[in-house]
Amino acid sequence: MVLSRFWLVIFISSIFFIVVSLFTANTYTIDSVLNGKKDDPVLVSEKYIDQLPVFIKDSIKKAPDQTMIINRDTLNADTTYVYKNKTVKIYSGLQKSDGLLPTCKSTLVDLILPLIAYLAFFCGLMELLIVSGASGNLAKLLSPVFVKVFPSIPKNHPSISYMTLNFAANFLGLDSAATPFGLKAMESLQEINPDKDKASDAQIMFMCLHASGLTLIATSIIGYRAAANASNPADVMLPCIITSFIGTIAAFLIVGIKQKINFKSASLVIGLMVLIAAIIGLLMYVNHLDLIGKNYFTSNLSGLILLAIIAFTLVFSFFHEKKFKDAETTVFDTFVVGANNGVKTGVTIFPYVLGMLVAISLFRNSGLFEIISDAIGFIFSNMGVSKEITNALPVAMLRPFSSAGSRGFLIDSMNTFGADSLTARLSSIFQCSAESTFYVIAVYFGSVNIKNTRYALGTMLLVDLICVITAIFVATWFF
Structure with missing residues (x-):
């Protein structure tokens, strides 16, 4: 219900603002909102050539392509005059994101x-893990910890192994693998959800x-x-880990208190200590490497672990082929069945993702986001917050809505202020330490047709805020 209302507010307010801007002459055309592409020049006016200043008119007539560009600098978008069909179209600025129709297509x-x-590939692998018994073994191994975090999940439930793989993939930055594992976990949790339209406690904890x-x-x-020529591209690794770890702990505590989880459980404490020790150990190892070593390590570790997971799944299935025979199938046929299920899941979530991304497109292109962002930046500036910090806030604000949009702001901050500036480093931490909350909500809850997300959205946004505050403190401490 909360997500639905929020979606309606974004959609309706954006449309209203677009229409008002058009009729108050703040916007010349709404065609870009509907049909424009990201980074296209924005049409701001159209005039007859005789209405232009003489020097512009003469420059246009002398230009081979009858085009004139002024204000060419690194901070302001060029203003372009294009003479065609007896009129001069004036473009200024770049479109913030794809218009409504291109967004539908690109989605x-x-x-x-x-x-x-x-989804097809990784769901195929997961089907192999299920039939071969590997997922069951993993669930048994991790049950003592997971049943404390997810009290409503039966011991040795298959969802435990799926959630483990999802967390591991996220931990290693393997987004393409994390989503299929996560969707499979949601499906498995939905099987034991007594109210199919309402998110269960376990689903909310997992999502947060x-x-x-x-x-x-x-x-x-x-x-x-690295592409922006940072002196040490990996210098934000530790701040990113600290910020995201605090965000994870905050999510666990907030949801845990709501769900009355026993935080004093010995297995839970041991599991947390093992996780912290693993993070510290890896950090200590990475920290002693030189720049080339860090780049080599970070670029290969995730890929090697992903290959290891794939290899383990196939080898384990090969050595337990008897279980496939008992199920009257083969390893390959099992993979195909899982892949088909993955395709069906992808088709199911498409409308949810489409609806959310179209709303975000209108929100970005309407100008509302910039107004809100500028207002928040103004408030922070008047509170004495450094301009280097306020310049990075658009990344933090857009991150819950759109990963691609916030990534654009991140790259722009590096190009504008320098990759080694506090603004660029803080933007990097913002980008790394949170998820695209609304996209995640749409995809994961949409995949199992959950209509009432309960307090999931509010908690996730609160955790996003905690990550933003933490990132600011960590960035100013480190840099």
Whole structure:
């Protein structure tokens, strides 16, 4: 219900603002909102050539392509005059994101179709884990800890192994693998959900832990920083880990208090200590490496572990082929069955993702986001917050809505202020330490047709806020 109302508010307010802007002459055309592409020049006016200043008119006539560009600098978008069909179209600024119709297309072509391919492959592997008995063995191994975190889950339930794989994939920055594992976990949890329309306690806990984004190797962030010529692209690794870890602990505590979980459980404490020890151990190892060593380690570890998971699944299935025979199937046929289920899941979540991304597109292109962002930045500035911090806030604000949008702000901050500036480093931490909350809600709850997400959205947004505050303190402490 909360998500539905929030979606309606974004949609309706954006449309209202677009219409008002058009009729008050703040916007020249709404065509870009509907049909424009991200980074396209924005049409702001159209005039007859005689209405332009003489120097512009002469420059246009002398130009071979009858086009003139002024204000060419690194901070302001160029203003472009294009003479065509007896009128001069004036463009200024760049479109913030794809328009409504291109968003519909890109959601299917660029997002859902690749996601379906990932789902098909990894759901095929998960089906092998199920039939071979590997997932059951993993569930038995981790049950003592998971039943304390998820009291409503029966001991040795298959969802435990799926959640473990999801957390591990997120931890290693393997987004393409994390989503299929997470969706399978949600399906498994839905099987034991007494109210199929309402999110269960276990589903909410899983979603909040997943969205808190605990990540060890921020491969993509390091790549962006390297491309921007940062002196040490991996210097944000430790701040990212600290911020995302605090976010994960916050999510666990907030949901745990709500669900009255026993935090004094010995197995829970031991599990947490093992996790902390593993993180510290890896950090100590990475920290002693030189720059080339860090780049080599971070670029290969995730890939090697993913290959190891795939190899283990196939080898384990091969040595337990008798179980497939007992189930009157083969290893390959089992993989195909799982892959088919993955395709069906991808088709199921498409409408949920489409609805959310179209609303976000309108929200971005309407100008509402910039107004809200500027207002918050103004408030923080007047509170004495450093401008280097307020310049990074758009990344934090957009991150819950759109990973691609916040990534654009991140890259822009590195290009504008320098990759080694506090603004760029803080933006990197913002990008790494949280998930796209609304996308995650739409995908995961949509995959199992949950209509009432209860307090999941509010908790996830609160955790996002905690991560933002933590990131600011950590960034100013480190840099």
